[in-house]
Amino acid sequence: MKLVFERSVKGRKNDFIPKLEVEETVLPDKFSRKQELRLPEISQVDMSRHYTELADNSFGVNNGFYPLGSCTMKYNPKINDEMTQLPGFSQIHPMQPIETAQGSMKIYHLAEELLAEITGMDAMTFQPAAGAQGELTGIMLIKAYHENNQDFKRNKIIVPDSAHGTNPATASMVNYDTINIPSKENGRVDLDKLREVVGDDTAGLMLTNPSTVGLFEHDIIEITKIIHDAGGLCYYDGANLNAIMGTVRPGDMGFDVVHLNIHKTFSTPHGGGGPGAGPIGCKEFLKPYLPNYHVIEKDGQLVFDTPEKSIGQVKTFYGHFAVVLRAVTYILFLGKEGIPQASQTAVLNANYMREQLKDNFEMAYEGPCMHEFVMSLDTLKKETGVTALDVSKALLDNGMHPPTMYFPDVVKEALMLEPTETESKETLDKVIRVFKQIHEQAYKNPQLIKDAPSQTLIGRVDETTAARNPILTYQF
Amino acid sequence: MGNYNYIPSSSREQEELLEILGLESIDDLFKDIPSDLKIDELNIPSGKSEVEVRRIIEAIARKNQVFTSVFRGAGSYNHYIPSIVKQITMKEEFLTAYTPYQAEISQGILQSIFEFQTMVSEITGMPVSNASVYDGSNAAAEAVNMCLDKKRKKALISGTTHPMTIETIKTYCHGMGTEVEIVPTINGQTDLDALEEMMDESIACFYVQHPNYFGCLEDMESIEKLVHASKSKLIMGINPMATSILKTPFEYGADIATGEGQPLGLAMNFGGPYLGFMATTEKLTRKLPGRIVGQTTDKHGERAFVLTLQAREQHIRREKASSNICSNQAHCALTASVYLSAMGPEGLRDVATHCYSNAHYLQKELAKISGFDLVNTSEFFHEFVTTSPIKPEILNQKLQEKGILGGLPIEENILWCVTEMNTKEEMDTLVSLVKEACEA
Numbered sequence: 045m046k047l048v049f050e051r052s053v054k055g056r057k058n059d060f061i062p063k064l065e066v067e068e069t070v071l072p073d074k075f076s077r078k079q080e081l082r083l084p085e086i087s088q089v090d091m092s093r094h095y096t097e098l099a100d101n102s103f104g105v106n107n108g109f110y111p112l113g114s115c116t117m118k119y120n121p122k123i124n125d126e127m128t129q130l131p132g133f134s135q136i137h138p139m140q141p142i143e144t145a146q147g148s149m150k151i152y153h154l155a156e157e158l159l160a161e162i163t164g165m166d167a168m169t170f171q172p173a174a175g176a177q178g179e180l181t182g183i184m185l186i187k188a189y190h191e192n193n194q195d196f197k198r199n200k201i202i203v204p205d206s207a208h209g210t211n212p213a214t215a216s217m218v219n220y221d222t223i224n225i226p227s228k229e230n231g232r233v234d235l236d237k238l239r240e241v242v243g244d245d246t247a248g249l250m251l252t253n254p255s256t257v258g259l260f261e262h263d264i265i266e267i268t269k270i271i272h273d274a275g276g277l278c279y280y281d282g283a284n285l286n287a288i289m290g291t292v293r294p295g296d297m298g299f300d301v302v303h304l305n306i307h308k309t310f311s312t313p314h315g316g317g318g319p320g321a322g323p324i325g326c327k328e329f330l331k332p333y334l335p336n337y338h339v340i341e342k343d344g345q346l347v348f349d350t351p352e353k354s355i356g357q358v359k360t361f362y363g364h365f366a367v368v369l370r371a372v373t374y375i376l377f378l379g380k381e382g383i384p385q386a387s388q389t390a391v392l393n394a395n396y397m398r399e400q401l402k403d404n405f406e407m408a409y410e411g412p413c414m415h416e417f418v419m420s421l422d423t424l425k426k427e428t429g430v431t432a433l434d435v436s437k438a439l440l441d442n443g444m445h446p447p448t449m450y451f452p453d454v455v456k457e458a459l460m461l462e463p464t465e466t467e468s469k470e471t472l473d474k475v476i477r478v479f480k481q482i483h484e485q486a487y488k489n490p491q492l493i494k495d496a497p498s499q500t501l502i503g504r505v506d507e508t509t510a511a512r513n514p515i516l517t518y519q520f
Numbered sequence: 521m522g523n524y525n526y527i528p529s530s531s532r533e534q535e536e537l538l539e540i541l542g543l544e545s546i547d548d549l550f551k552d553i554p555s556d557l558k559i560d561e562l563n564i565p566s567g568k569s570e571v572e573v574r575r576i577i578e579a580i581a582r583k584n585q586v587f588t589s590v591f592r593g594a595g596s597y598n599h600y601i602p603s604i605v606k607q608i609t610m611k612e613e614f615l616t617a618y619t620p621y622q623a624e625i626s627q628g629i630l631q632s633i634f635e636f637q638t639m640v641s642e643i644t645g646m647p648v649s650n651a652s653v654y655d656g657s658n659a660a661a662e663a664v665n666m667c668l669d670k671k672r673k674k675a676l677i678s679g680t681t682h683p684m685t686i687e688t689i690k691t692y693c694h695g696m697g698t699e700v701e702i703v704p705t706i707n708g709q710t711d712l713d714a715l716e717e718m719m720d721e722s723i724a725c726f727y728v729q730h731p732n733y734f735g736c737l738e739d740m741e742s743i744e745k746l747v748h749a750s751k752s753k754l755i756m757g758i759n760p761m762a763t764s765i766l767k768t769p770f771e772y773g774a775d776i777a778t779g780e781g782q783p784l785g786l787a788m789n790f791g792g793p794y795l796g797f798m799a800t801t802e803k804l805t806r807k808l809p810g811r812i813v814g815q816t817t818d819k820h821g822e823r824a825f826v827l828t829l830q831a832r833e834q835h836i837r838r839e840k841a842s843s844n845i846c847s848n849q850a851h852c853a854l855t856a857s858v859y860l861s862a863m864g865p866e867g868l869r870d871v872a873t874h875c876y877s878n879a880h881y882l883q884k885e886l887a888k889i890s891g892f893d894l895v896n897t898s899e900f901f902h903e904f905v906t907t908s909p910i911k912p913e914i915l916n917q918k919l920q921e922k923g924i925l926g927g928l929p930i931e932e933n934i935l936w937c938v939t940e941m942n943t944k945e946e947m948d949t950l951v952s953l954v955k956e957a958c959e960a
Contacts, residue, residue, distance in 0.1 A: 045627065079767075079770065083861070103613070147581050177658075179844065180844060184691070217843070219697050292553050313616045315854070317651070318851065319848075321793075360780070361684065361790075365793075366793060379567030388550075396537045502818040504624065505818050516634075
């Protein structure tokens with residue numbers, strides 16, 4: 045594919061704005077740019093074709109099955125996008141008088157009501173821009189709480205070894221040390237190990253439930269109690285909420301703070317890497333620490349409030365409004381019946397796939413699983429030389445996105461599949477067939493799998509050279 | 521179990537699945553969840569049809585007032601978004617993709633990011649850019665992070681910076697245990713004497729916005745000399761629209777350029793999602809946070825793109841990572857690059873020239889009304905602060921009734937903003953309404 049710069053022809057331009065109606069003011073020379081500005085000069089028709097080509101060479105949920113474990117790639121309803129295009133939302137200036145933006149405020153307020161109920165929390169903030177920023181904000185609330193209690197010795201965050209990489213990175217951003225605790229054979233948190241590491245230096249625990257290996261921590265009440273008894277707080281990583289919505293709530297499991305990945309659970313498109321949104325919820329006692337711009341009702345009007353001991357703000361303005369609006373649209377459509385149904389179907393689909401694949405592929409843990417499951421291709425690798433990466437690349441030739449590879453770290457040659465609720469039985473059956481064929485092929489002709497993909501636009505890429513000699517911009 | 525809400529399989533099919541699993545009911549799959557934790561029902565409304573949902577959301581949108589003419593900026597700018605930008609960015613392949621982990625089926629997304637990186641590099645003049653961060657304030661906070669080391673643990677921020685950017689930097693720095701000091705303001709610019717006095721060997725970096733919060737241009741040459749004299753890093757926050765005609769961060773010798781990409785084709789959207797961009801020198805490349813796309817070859821030797829330099833990230837470094845950013849603003853970055861392709865260099869400079877000239881026209885017309893004097897005498901781009909003989913809120917109330925969003929009240933003064941969207945007629949109307957309000 046040509047780069048947009050390679051389609052550029054000097055002198056081509058588009059007329060979008062009218063001629064200047066006032067006298068031109070000339071910028072003093074000392075301020076003016078001397079460096080050349082090499083942007084594409086391209087006609088609209090060529091632009092249309094260029095980006096259509098890029099779209100054709102991109103793969104989204106709308107192109108095919110996308111069982112990327114822990115990423116919950118469900119169908120993104122079209123009405124959600126359409127609602128964000130309403131001028132009554134898109135043309136609202138963030139600094140216009142609050143009485144003229146009551147509609148936008150209502151969306152935040154409604155989102156808080158709905159999501160607080162779904163998570164079992166007392167308050168929500170929508171400032172965080174993504175799950176990882178939600179984590180950071182949540183851990184900052186925990187830190188602010190301890191500091192407010194003059195409890196400065198708490199500098200450790202406990203994280204299971206299977207946690208998302210963002211958890212320890214988040215802890216380090218607030219100067220906390222991470223203590224990794226191993227999981228047991230059955231994939232669950234080792235309670236004895238947990239008891240060993242908690243103490244008066246424990247600031248908190250970061251955990252997702254179901255865990256990153258797709259299992260529900262049945263001892264969760266005991267886990268959160270151990271932390272609370274030691275004076276720490278419990279943080280819920282919402283990455284896997286899709287498994288349990290409407291069945292059980294983080295707030296009822298003993299968690300004090302939770303973040304949500306709206307682009308996962310609440311069907312907002314992820315746009316090739318963002319924007320998502322990472323609202324956090326908290327229990328009443330943490331409410332005074334919430335970031336600025338918490339929406340409250342005052343004298344019959346919705347206004348922004350700065351909580352009394354606020355940690356400040358984590359970004360400009362109030363949050364990813366258009367992303368939150370999509371989530372609200374989605375929740376209103378599903379309602380109290382549809383929300384748990386989505387979760388139940390996601391879990392059913394995952395278990396069905398797991399059951400159908402378990403004779404060929406080794407499952408890392410005993411079932412049933414929640415909305416995702418982990419396979420270990422270690423035996424396959426030993427017997428055929430075919431790795432989890434090879435299998436993933438072979439899946440590309442079959443019109444699907446591969447599962448999450450090599451995660452969690454604790455499972456060798458891991459593939460983590462999350463089919464979600466928005467896939468039909470036919471799709472699941474077709475994918476099961478593909479997996480079985482690849483498995484068979486791995487024994488018959490492993491080289492074929494190792495050479496995959498062969499039907500994609502490009503073959504396997506040289507990642508090493510890319511990292512060693514980085515070329516990060518077009519060389520004009 | 522029923523059969524609606526984006527779930528394609530029918531109840532019959534779902535029963536079939538249960539049967540194959542040898543289960544009586546779906547509850548058997550949730551047996552790991554202690555029963556006393558399970559809830560009976562969520563206390564939210566029942567599900568609705570699409571028509572009903574649409575009516576509800578549209579009714580909420582009507583509670584907002586859409587202003588027909590906007591003279592307010594302060595971090596969110598009303599620019600024209602060409603139709604082609606909206607159409608292209610709504611393509612479902614772009615919208616519904618995840619982070620491009622699988623290069624072979626993600627060349628489109630990867631290439632669009634590579635093109636974005638190149639355009640950011642062109643706008644800022646800096647050689648290296650990342651694939652975006654959450655917004656301009658986060659770009660500033662992450663840039664401060666990049667500059668810290670064992671000896672230099674203090675950051676200086678100009679008081680002329682957008683207040684929300686200052687707040688965001690402070691929050692991030694509090695977490696890291698980094699000390700932040702604000703450099704005082706004089707005549708709408710950074711106070712250079714104060715900056716000189718505050719500069720020393722403990723200072724990791726100085727962040728300055730240009731044009732700044734008050735719309736003013738800073739004396740960047742002097743700032744650069746002061747900052748580099750004590751071997752600190754210079755972080756320059758820019759408006760990407762302005763920099764098509766203003767000297768680039770590279771030309772001023774900045775170490776890191778950051779900014780808010782919203783002016784490049786993103787709707788105001790009540791503040792989000794927006795787009796943070798970051799660009800830097802080759803020397804600091806490996807300190808850049810977030811995703812980066814690099815060019816390489818595939819096994820046939822053809823040009824290909826891939827996520828690269830990931831060792832810096834949470835995937836590998838985990839607890840050693842200095843940033844936890846994972847999701848970025850890829851779709852907003854795509855929007856910005858489609859916008860920049862549509863405008864081209866000439867189109868972009870044209871918009872910037874409109875902003876600059878229109879703003880100066882309005883300022884001169886307002887100055888003819890007694891009591892609307894320019895507060896700062898320094899050069900400005902498309903925002904400026906004037907005094908107001910009547911309370912700014914009262915003035916704005918009157919404008920609001922005519923569908924005009926007036927300037928932002930800052931204490932007793934007003935921060936006005938003018939873009940290419942404001943016609944001469946609109947500006948003249950504004951001036952006569954302001955005059956009327958003052959005489960009333």
